[in-house]
Amino acid sequence: MMSHLPTDTARASARRLFALGVFSFALIVALLRVGLFTEFAGVRFGADWAMLDFDSGAYYPVRALLAGENPYDRQRFLSLYPVSDGFPPYPPFTLLFHLPFALLPHAAAAAAYAIFTVGLMLLLSRMALQETQGYATTAGVFLVAGVLLLTRPGHWNLVLGQRAALLAVGCYIALYEARRRPWLSGFGLALATLKPTWGVPLAILMLVRGDRIAVAAGAVLIAVLNAPLLAVIIHRAGGVGPFLERLTAGYRQWQGVSDVSPATSAVRIDAATTFSRFLGHPLGDGLQVCLTVFVVAAAALGVHLLKNDRSVGSRELTIGIICTAVLLCGHHVGYDFLLLTAPALAVLFHGLPATGLGPRRGLRWLFLVLFAIPALNWAATASVLTALQPSPPLWLLIASLNGVVLIAALAAYLWLAARRSMASAKLDPHGATPTMRLVGSTRNRS
Secondary structure, three states, rough: OOOOOOOOHHHHHHHHHHHHHHHHHHHHHHHHHHHHHHHHHHEEEEOOOOOOOHHHHHHHHHHHHHOOOOOOEEEEEEOOOOOOOOOOOOOOOHHHHHHHHHHHOOOHHHHHHHHHHHHHHHHHHHHHHHHHOOOOOHHHHHHHHHHHOOHHHHHHHHHHHOOHHHHHHHHHHHHHHOOHHHHHHHHHHHOOOOOHHHHHHHHHHHHHOHHHHHHHHHHHHHHHHHHHHHHHHHHHHHHHHHHHHHHHHHHHHOOOOOOOOOOOOOEEOHHHHHHHHOOOOOOOOOHHHHHHHHHHHHHHHHHHHOOOOOOOHHHHHHHHHHHHHHHHHHOOOOHHHHHHHHHHHHHHHHEEOOOOOOOOOOOHHHHHHHHHHHHHOOOHHHHHHHHHOOOHHHHHHHHHHHHHHHHHHHHHHHHHHHHHHHOOOOOOOOOOOOOEEEOOOOOOOO
């Protein structure tokens, strides 16, 4: 008797078609916002800000460099090029990295960078699946990438022309390849330092984890890739003093922009911004540095507690701590939540590691909610806030929700690390640590 049940091949084809459908739908939504879909129910849907960050952070800074200008001179840069903001204080390597795009006409460069970003989304999805599941199917990669592009961080990253997907890929290469291929890990760390607020805390926490060779390789690459071009730019600026003066002045002016200032930005998610909003004024530079140091120190303690733990779930817990801590340090915006793709998939697929002092199955759902909130929080956007005209308390709630969620996630990760460390200290009569398992998961991993 012939079976009418679909074959494995048919099921696989159906999964691929569904994944491609989700992925294609996400791309269509992005294209509609740039081209046709302008307004709905009083909310502005048209993305007239499309590729603004690509223009000010990549394309025109490289064009300025090629024209013999100093892109770090904010006032002159703004006067010469059609940008909405100055070039942030990124290392010179970012200019070299984006050089191929700047050799194209602007429209072609913007399209090429959008395609490049879509490719990075696919790569990010594949890496996250590979490292959390142990394998990555074509259907899985396209499905995860499509879902990411439909979330607020992923869609925003694509349409704005940001670098969060690239930086997240760099972080994953640095973290996952540190033991297997430290020089490749060093390259990933160099990519992450395209924004120092990503690369610096990442390097510190990798050192605490014991990835000394990888960090050393990254430091060498960073020096080699940045030093020659930095020397050229300093020469153009008239010396180290004038260069630093213009760089500092540009940074101060940039900090005064409403979307950047910690007290008024509705899109930033870092710890300094979250505390500044509740205080009603920006924290001073010294307090912001102290807060960043505190976040890194707390994360370093959690990483240190897990450093010698080789039981199931320890690596995922360590990477969760590092990724959440990185996003709380310095200047970070909602699109940077892409870095939490792998930690979110780890919780989704395998749950959370048990503490050895009694499982907490509710924590799995708590983490999934914490990951879902910034993914779906479309209220924290300029268009929605303009349409809503919320009262100050409601604005504070909407603008601060993502940052509060991030702080809660780090605190929960650190709590798990502390409980696991306490459990591991209780040796059995044979001197072995207790066997750890995953909360909410029926699947063991080697």
